[in-house]
Amino acid sequence: MHKSLKIGLVCYPTFGGSGIVATELGKALAEKGHxxxxxxxxxxxxxxxxxxxxxxxEVSVSDYPLFEYAPYELLLSSKLVDVAINxxxxxxxxxxxxxxxxxxxxxxxxxxxxxxxxPFITTLHGTDITLLxxxxxFQPVIEFAINQSDSVTAVSESLKEDTYQFFDxxxxxxxxxxxxxxxxxxxxxxxxLRAQFAEKDEVIITHISNFRKVKRxxxxxxxxxxxxxxxxxxxxxxxxxxxxxxxxxxxxxLGISDKVFFLGKSKRIEQITSISDVFLLPSETESFGLxxxxxxxxxxxxxxxxVGGLPEVNKDGVTGFLNEVGDIEGMIASVLTIxxxxxxxxxxxxNALEHSQKFELNKIVPEYENLYLSLVKN
Numbered sequence: 001m002h003k004s005l006k007i008g009l010v011c012y013p014t015f016g017g018s019g020i021v022a023t024e025l026g027k028a029l030a031e032k033g034h035x036x037x038x039x040x041x042x043x044x045x046x047x048x049x050x051x052x053x054x055x056x057x058e059v060s061v062s063d064y065p066l067f068e069y070a071p072y073e074l075l076l077s078s079k080l081v082d083v084a085i086n087x088x089x090x091x092x093x094x095x096x097x098x099x100x101x102x103x104x105x106x107x108x109x110x111x112x113x114x115x116x117x118x119p120f121i122t123t124l125h126g127t128d129i130t131l132l133x134x135x136x137x138f139q140p141v142i143e144f145a146i147n148q149s150d151s152v153t154a155v156s157e158s159l160k161e162d163t164y165q166f167f168d169x170x171x172x173x174x175x176x177x178x179x180x181x182x183x184x185x186x187x188x189x190x191x192x193l194r195a196q197f198a199e200k201d202e203v204i205i206t207h208i209s210n211f212r213k214v215k216r217x218x219x220x221x222x223x224x225x226x227x228x229x230x231x232x233x234x235x236x237x238x239x240x241x242x243x244x245x246x247x248x249x250x251x252x253x254l255g256i257s258d259k260v261f262f263l264g265k266s267k268r269i270e271q272i273t274s275i276s277d278v279f280l281l282p283s284e285t286e287s288f289g290l291x292x293x294x295x296x297x298x299x300x301x302x303x304x305x306x307v308g309g310l311p312e313v314n315k316d317g318v319t320g321f322l323n324e325v326g327d328i329e330g331m332i333a334s335v336l337t338i339x340x341x342x343x344x345x346x347x348x349x350x351n352a353l354e355h356s357q358k359f360e361l362n363k364i365v366p367e368y369e370n371l372y373l374s375l376v377k378n
Contacts (some may be wrong), residue, residue, distance in 0.1 A: 002375070004032075004033045004034050004371055005034045005035070005036065005085035005090045005373075005376060006034070006035045006036070006037065006087055006088045006089045006090045006091075007026075007029060007034055007037065007089070007090065007091055007093060007372065008023070008026075008037045008039055008080065008083055008084065008087075008091070008092040008094075009022055009026050009035050009036055009038050009039070009093050009094075009095075009132075010022075010038075010039050010040060010076070010080070010092065010093070010094040010095065010100045010103070010104065011023065011040060011044065011094075011095040011096070011101045011151075012040070012095070012096065013038075013040045013041065013042045013043060013044040013328050014284075016136060018095045018096055018123075018125035019095070020091075020271065021045055021095070021125070021155070021178050021179070021290065022044070022095040022123075022292065023038075023044040024180075024181060024283035024361065025093075025179075025365065025368060026038060026054060027051065027367045028055065028181070028361050029365065029368070029369070030051060030052060030054045031052075031053075033053065033249045034053065034367070034371070034372075035053050035055070035087075036053060036054045036370075037055045037056075037057060037083055037087055038054070038055065038056045039058075039059065039079055039080060039083055040058075040059060041058065041059045041060075041061055041072070042058070042161070043056050043058075043100060044056075045058040050070075053179045055087075057079060057082075057083050059072070059076050059079045059212070060073050060075070061075060067076055068300055068313060072096075072099060072108075073099035073102060073106075073169075074103075076099060076100070076103040076225065076277075077103040077104075077107045077110070079109075080092065080103060080104060080107035081107045081110050081111060083139075084107065084111055084116065085111070085114070089118060090118075090376045091118065091119050091120065091372050091375060091376055092107070092118060092119070092121070092131045092374075093120070093121045093123065093195070093368075093372070094120060094121070094122050094123070094229050095123045095125060096122075096124075096125060097122060097124060097129070097142045097145050097146055098123070098138065098141055098142055098145060098306075099284070101120070101122040101145035101148075101149055102141055102144070102145040102270050104120040104122070104145075104149075105120070105144075105145055105149075107147045108120060109271070117377070118311070119150040119151075119376065120148060120149060120150055120376040121149060121151045121152070121359055121371060121372070121375070122145065122146060122149040122151075122153070123148075123150050123152075123153045123154070123176075124152065124153070124154045124155070124156070124159055124163055124173070124303055125127045125155055125159075125287060125288070126159055126285070126286075126287025126288065126308070128166075128366070129142075129159060129162050129163050129287070136165070139166075139167065140165060141221045143167045143168055143169070144244070145222065145237045146163070146167065146169055146171060147169060147171055148168050149171065149377050151171075151174070151213070151371055151375055152171045152172070152173045153167075153173065153174045153175070153176045153288060153371070154174075154175055154176075154284050154289055155175070155176070155177055155178045155288040155309065156171050156288045156308065156309030156312050157175055157295065157309070157312060158172045158176060158287065158308045158309045158311075158312065159287040159288070159308065159309060160329070163289075163296070167334065170199060170320065171218075174238075174362055174371070176364060176367045176371075177288065177309075177312070177359055177364060178288045178293065178359065178364075179359050179360065179361045179363070179364035179365070180290075180292045180293055180294055180356065180359055180360065180361065180363070181360075181361045182298045182360050183355065184270050184295060184297075185273070185294070185297040185298045185356075189274050189275055190271060190274060190275055192273075193209050193275055194270060194275040196237065197234050197236060197261055197275070198233075198234045199232070200231055201232060201277070202232045203231065203232070203233045203234075203277045203339055204233070204235075204236060204276045204277050204280045204294075205227065205232050205233055205234070205235050205236070205276070205277065205280060206235070206237075206238065206270055206272060206273065206276040206278070206279050206300070206359060207220045207222055207238070207239075207279070207280045207289050208234070208238040208239055208266075208272070208273075208279075208294075208295075209234070209238075209239050209241070209281075209283075209291065210239055210240070210241040211239050211240055211241025211242060211243045211247070211359055212241050212242060212243060212285075213242070213243060213270040213281075214281045214283060214284045214285055215241075215243070215283050215284075215312055216284055216305075216325070216326070217246075217247045218243070218246070218247060218250055218329070219282040219326065219328055220235070220237070220247070220280050220282060220292060221235075221247055221249065221250045221251050221254065221256075221260070221327055222250075222254075222305075223282065223331045223332050223335065224256070224259075224260070224280070224282060225254050225256055226328065226329070226332035227247075227332055227335045227336060227339075228256060228259055230336055231367070232340060233259070233339075234260075234348070235260045235261070235262065236257050236261050236263060236272060236276065237260060237262045237263065238263045238264070238265075238266055238268075238269060238272055239262065239265060240265050244262070247311050248262060249256050254329070257346070260356070269291075269292070269294060270298055271295075272299075273294060273295045273298035273300050274298050276295065276300045276302060277292075277300065277301065277338075277339065277345060277349075278300065278320070278335050278339065279292060279295035279296075279300045279301070279302045279303070279304070279320075280300050280302075280303055280304075280331070280335070281302065281303075281304040281305065281310070281314075282303075282304065282305050282328075282331060283305055283307065283308075283310075283324055283325075283326075284307070284324075285307055285308050286304070286305070286307055286308045286310050287308050288308070288309040288310075288312075288313065289304065289308070289309055289310045289313045289314065289338070292310065292314055293302055293313050293356055293359055295352075296313070296314075296319055296352035296353065296355060297353065297355040298351040299350070299352055299355075300315045300349065300352060301319065301320040301322075301338045301345065301348035301351075301354060302319060302320035303320050303321050303323070303331050303335050303338070304320065304321075304322060304323075305323060305324065305325045305335045306320070306322035306323060306324055306325075307325060310322065313359075315351075315355055317349065318348075318351050318355065319351050319352040319355045320334070320338065320348060320352065321337070321338070323333035328366070357369065
């Protein structure tokens, strides 16, 4: 048994992949006897109250007459110092380069003046590199924050390569992939739920995202339109975001709105994936594709774009298919290949489930534990 540690976890507390992974990591570490302190501006969506060894410290964001925008990074740095001193933290693990890694560096320097040495790990999840990295105004800060981290991890080989490409990084970056808790996905298909959306002989295609432009939700609708011309199908659209109104209109224009269900945000996506046959993810960029992995853990075949970390998650011709970004006809053909008969669909679904097991929590969490222990001085 490793010695138990007091770990400060900093993440965005929202439905995004980075926040979900950070919260699930915290839960898994808490179950192994470590003391986990979440430090963020609201309670992470996947964090349950009254979990043993897990604590939440709110970064309160007030309006200051002097500032047009509240200085979140400064407030976070102060809170990190406060929690580190009062909870006697051993290590900080921040998810996302800015503002989290830069705030962690500031906190680390303040703590040094009090003779406290607090190492911090930065985990890169994607947008901090692929989106902000292309904005030159952020570059010096991101570069500095990554290079000052005591250790850096990335969630895919693709993201590691992007980071070295966009920035002058002197640190070694270790790839520790995103993971899933298989116990969340191993439950029987909800027959009653499925019957709410589809007849017995109909297939269910699903898409889950934050409905931003980068997710290409228009493509999802157009792919589904092509598929439903060939066979009887329904489409479940899960999530919310800026493109939602536009996609609803597109479904109406194409005359398929009676076959498309917009379900809003859901904390229990495994219930929805359990009734799905094919998962669509035609994104422009995807550093890992956690939602595709979650679908695969429910035994759902995936048709996705061939970008970022997706080829590491979705094995072409095995767990589903990869197509070029924007290749709507190619994706229609991929979906139809998977759905051409029951045996083919069953094979893809089985392969998806089996491949997802490589990303099980109990295989990945020890990699983080070993990293923490290598940085914490006894």
